[in-house]
Amino acid sequence: MSQKNPANRATRDYLENIKKQGHGSVLEHANYSLLLEGVSRSLTHELVRHRAGFAYSQLSQRYVDESEANFVVPPAIVGDEALETEWRTQIDQAQKSYVRLVEHLMERYGWVADKVHRRKMSREAARGVLPNSTETKIVVTANARAWRTMLELRSSEGAELEIRRCAIAMLKLLHRETPAFFSDFEIYQAEDRREAARIVYHKV
Ligand SMILES: Cc1cc2nc3c(=O)[nH]c(=O)nc-3n(C[C@H](O)[C@H](O)[C@H](O)COP(=O)(O)OP(=O)(O)OC[C@H]3O[C@@H](n4cnc5c(N)ncnc54)[C@H](O)[C@@H]3O)c2cc1C
Incomplete structure (x- = not known):
């Protein structure tokens, strides 16, 4: 006006x-x-x-199981076979380690009656071995x-x-x-x- x-x-x-x-x-x-x-x-x-x-809302690695997570290949690595192999080897090891840690932590915290809480405690510690390349979802x-x-x-x-x-x-x-x-x-x-x-x- x-x-x-x-x-x-x-x-x-x-x-x-x-x-x-x-x-x-x-x-x-x-x-x-x-x-x-x-x-x-x-x-x-x-x-x-x-x-x-x-404002952001992102997938929680405490509540969501990452044992079958996807991983994003860094663009600078894409297309170079040797680099991709090196990257993939580390990713596979990290994911296996994550699965083992969750299993052991679930046993370690077997005394926690609430299974949802026990899973959360296990995942929040095990996620420490997951790499930066782990795929995620976020609403922005x-x-x-x-x-x-x-x-x-x-x-x-x-x-x-x-x-x-x-x-x-x-x-x-x-x-x-x-x-x-x-x-x-x-x-x-x-x-x-x-x-x-x-x-x-x-x-x-
Ligand atoms: C190429 C690149 C490299 C980077 N490298 C690094 C790095 O090595 N290490 C690192 O820690 N970060 C790094 N950053 C992140 C960068 O320092 C900023 O945190 C990021 O770009 C967000 O910018 P911003 O704070 O201006 O954004 P916003 O927080 O969205 O703010 C937007 C604008 O609002 C105003 N504003 C917001 N909050 C305040 C406030 N509290 N007080 C006064 N004014 C405010 C300012 O004018 C600000 O520019 C990098 C970013 C880029 C793009």
């Missing part, structure tokens, strides 16, 4: 100006929730560092301003490869859903022959 609009500009133009002027708080009204699957715990460890405007809700900040940092060439790949996928999805909020991101092929993104209206 404070802005006369004799030129009859569209909402998209209005939002373009908001981004350009850096009026980030206006972008906080719109929230988007994404469910991420097939990502590693090292990725989510980095993701949850983004606090302002974010954030407002458009927060998404923009996180995606700028994590889709850049300086970001770790797995989170960068994930950020590009999220960016494409959010851009499709709501182009006005994310149209100033440009996805390009970086020198390392992987996709990266840069933003026009950087907010400090």
